[in-house]
Amino acid sequence: MPFAIMGGTVLVQVCLLPNVDGRTTPRLDIVGALAR
Amino acid sequence: MTTQEMQAHIVDGVRRAMSDLCSTMLGCEAEPGEVRVVAQPLEESEGVVALIGMAGPWIGTGAILCKPDMACKLAGAMLMSEYAEVDDEVLDAVAEVANMVIGNLKTSLEEMVAPWVYPRQQSFTAPASPPNSAETTGGR
Numbered sequence: 001m002p003f004a005i006m007g008g009t010v011l012v013q014v015c016l017l018p019n020v021d022g023r024t025t026p027r028l029d030i031v032g033a034l035a036r
Numbered sequence: 037m038t039t040q041e042m043q044a045h046i047v048d049g050v051r052r053a054m055s056d057l058c059s060t061m062l063g064c065e066a067e068p069g070e071v072r073v074v075a076q077p078l079e080e081s082e083g084v085v086a087l088i089g090m091a092g093p094w095i096g097t098g099a100i101l102c103k104p105d106m107a108c109k110l111a112g113a114m115l116m117s118e119y120a121e122v123d124d125e126v127l128d129a130v131a132e133v134a135n136m137v138i139g140n141l142k143t144s145l146e147e148m149v150a151p152w153v154y155p156r157q158q159s160f161t162a163p164a165s166p167p168n169s170a171e172t173t174g175g176r
Contacts (some may be wrong), residue, residue, distance in 0.1 A: 001047065002069035005062065006113065008106035012054065012137060013074070014046050016096035018039070026086050 037149065042094065045145060047071050055142035057133065063114045083107070084122060086134035090142060093149045099129060100140035 003010045037045075052070050084107040086100045104112070108119040111129035119126050151163040 001049055001071045004067040005054075005058055006071060006106070007110045008063050008102065008107060008109060009069075010054075010066075010110070010133075012050050012100040013097075013099045013101065014050060014080040014096070014138070014141065016042060016046065017089065019091065019093055019095040 045148065049144040053137040056140060057136050084130050086131045088134055088138045098133040098141065100137060118132040
């Protein structure tokens with residue numbers, strides 16, 4: 001969702017899925033790869 | 037709670053969180069744009085990105101993305117200083133923006149579901165190329 005502020009744009013993205021397997025440790029390795 | 041219901045809560049929570057952040061920390065107003073569902077998260081990630089991982093009844097990430105000049109403006113407004121280019125202080129400021137916005141969202145979502153784990157955040161520049169050259173401030 002984009003927001004116009006201070007003459008520019010800030011984009012907020014949220015990605016959430018039901019935690020069906022009960023995992024409580026985030027997969028930060030995959031998070032990093034997504035930045036590519 | 038269905039995925040569609042969660043999407044509606046996320047949209048409402050993010051709008052409220054950004055509005056609160058702008059009015060209390062940045063001294064400006066946030067004009068929300070069109071909500072979109074994207075197939076590739078972070079596809080518009082050229083620039084500065086701050087990521088927060090979330091885990092609990094629902095699991096995933098929250099991210100703040102903006103161009104470098106916008107990141108400098110955010111940092112300048114938060115830290116009452118001027119930044120000509122993205123440096124560690126600018127990355128810290130954008131990470132703090134993410135912390136406040138996603139943290140606020142998480143709190144509002146917790147009113148509907150069980151408490152969440154809120155483990156780490158990362159912020160980094162994400163140049164278009166080469167892809168492996170992204171600098172990171174590391175997790176906190």
